[in-house]
Amino acid sequence: MDPAPADLRSLDGLLDLARSASPLFSAEEPDGEAVVSRLRTTLGVLPVPERVSPEVVQTWTAGGVDGTVLRWDVGVGAPSEGWLLRPAGVTTALPGVVALHCHGGVKYYGKEKVADGPEPAAPGALAARSGLYDGVAYANELARRGYAVLVPDAFGWGSRRVPVADMPDRVRAAGHLAATAREAETGKTLDDPARYEAYAGPLEDAMAKLLGILGTSWGGAVAREDAIAVDLLASREDVLPGGVGVVGLSGGGARAALATALNENVRAAAVIAMMSTLAPMLDGYVHKHTWMMMNPGIGRVADWPDIAAARRPRPLLVGYAERDQLFPPAGMRAAHELIAARYAAAGAPQAYRGAFIDAPHSFPPDLQQQTWEFFDQVFGV
Numbered sequence: 001m002d003p004a005p006a007d008l009r010s011l012d013g014l015l016d017l018a019r020s021a022s023p024l025f026s027a028e029e030p031d032g033e034a035v036v037s038r039l040r041t042t043l044g045v046l047p048v049p050e051r052v053s054p055e056v057v058q059t060w061t062a063g064g065v066d067g068t069v070l071r072w073d074v075g076v077g078a079p080s081e082g083w084l085l086r087p088a089g090v091t092t093a094l095p096g097v098v099a100l101h102c103h104g105g106v107k108y109y110g111k112e113k114v115a116d117g118p119e120p121a122a123p124g125a126l127a128a129r130s131g132l133y134d135g136v137a138y139a140n141e142l143a144r145r146g147y148a149v150l151v152p153d154a155f156g157w158g159s160r161r162v163p164v165a166d167m168p169d170r171v172r173a174a175g176h177l178a179a180t181a182r183e184a185e186t187g188k189t190l191d192d193p194a195r196y197e198a199y200a201g202p203l204e205d206a207m208a209k210l211l212g213i214l215g216t217s218w219g220g221a222v223a224r225e226d227a228i229a230v231d232l233l234a235s236r237e238d239v240l241p242g243g244v245g246v247v248g249l250s251g252g253g254a255r256a257a258l259a260t261a262l263n264e265n266v267r268a269a270a271v272i273a274m275m276s277t278l279a280p281m282l283d284g285y286v287h288k289h290t291w292m293m294m295n296p297g298i299g300r301v302a303d304w305p306d307i308a309a310a311r312r313p314r315p316l317l318v319g320y321a322e323r324d325q326l327f328p329p330a331g332m333r334a335a336h337e338l339i340a341a342r343y344a345a346a347g348a349p350q351a352y353r354g355a356f357i358d359a360p361h362s363f364p365p366d367l368q369q370q371t372w373e374f375f376d377q378v379f380g381v
Helices: 014-021 032-043 123-133 138-144 169-186 192-213 218-234 251-262 304-308 329-345 365-379
Strands: 055-062 065-072 080-087 096-100 148-152 244-249 266-272 316-321 352-357
Touching: 032 218, 032 251, 032 304, 065 138, 065 218, 080 138, 080 218, 096 138, 096 218, 096 251, 138 148, 138 365, 148 218, 169 192, 192 218, 218 244, 218 251, 244 251, 244 365, 251 266, 251 304, 266 365, 304 329, 316 329, 316 365, 329 352, 352 365
Parallel strands: 096 148, 096 244, 244 266, 266 316, 316 352
Antiparallel strands: 055 065, 065 080, 080 148
């Protein structure tokens, strides 16, 4: 008898029971529109404003990029902030791409992990960038290439993070213990960003509970605000009409997959190091992942690759890191085969590109280059 998947130990029978109730990780070819409808309902995506009017906070020019700090009201909590990056001196309309930062276990910073702004990047942001992006501020690289790139903070990150003072008592108590233990271990006083991360970890589960009783979810809250950012960029006069691209690594890849499934203004998507069929994920991988991907009920919507491919034949690139410690190799290969089959059945096999690289969980420069070439082809740059 095969051993139970690691995430189901002591829960013998649960998987079969769940499958007996209704289809789970369905292998039947689903209708894309049906997947989108189930996804929207399952995530509990709340209404998106028809239009937002961003405030220009600051402008700067550096490293061949003209940058603008934008701030806009998302209707929940503090305003969201994002950076709009364009090639320096170019005033004509350009193709647009929304760059979606990762989770990375770092919530104090959001957009700073993938982009250089008006001030030098802080050490914590540089550390996150070094480990996952080979130190490259890829949003600026893409802007220099000839794109208008919007880099928004996700719900719960950066300008959208929850202040410690507003966290539940239980979360603050757990965060204080974690911060104190870390200081005792290192013999150093934590700075504000590092201290915040001690609280942000337990907050994620508490926030998921709160969002759930309100009929939404982490994935739904993030997808809603990403939709606002996509619509904001797509509606600008200095961005070419016809929709924009989305790109992200890891949690940002989950954001890109959800954005392309849920938004009509997405023209092409690049999902980096965030792809596998779901069944193999039960063998010790589920708990390594963010609520942005592992939302309650997501297995009833469709398999994860079917969610990413729901808008086929919309162009889609998926980057697979073959030494990714967060995904099973068999699940990645199965996802690639499934997406390729869906696109072939839609009569557009060339619209899907699966890029396998010999790398750990990351978005290194060689895969960045393949992704920019993918966007160049889509937008005719």
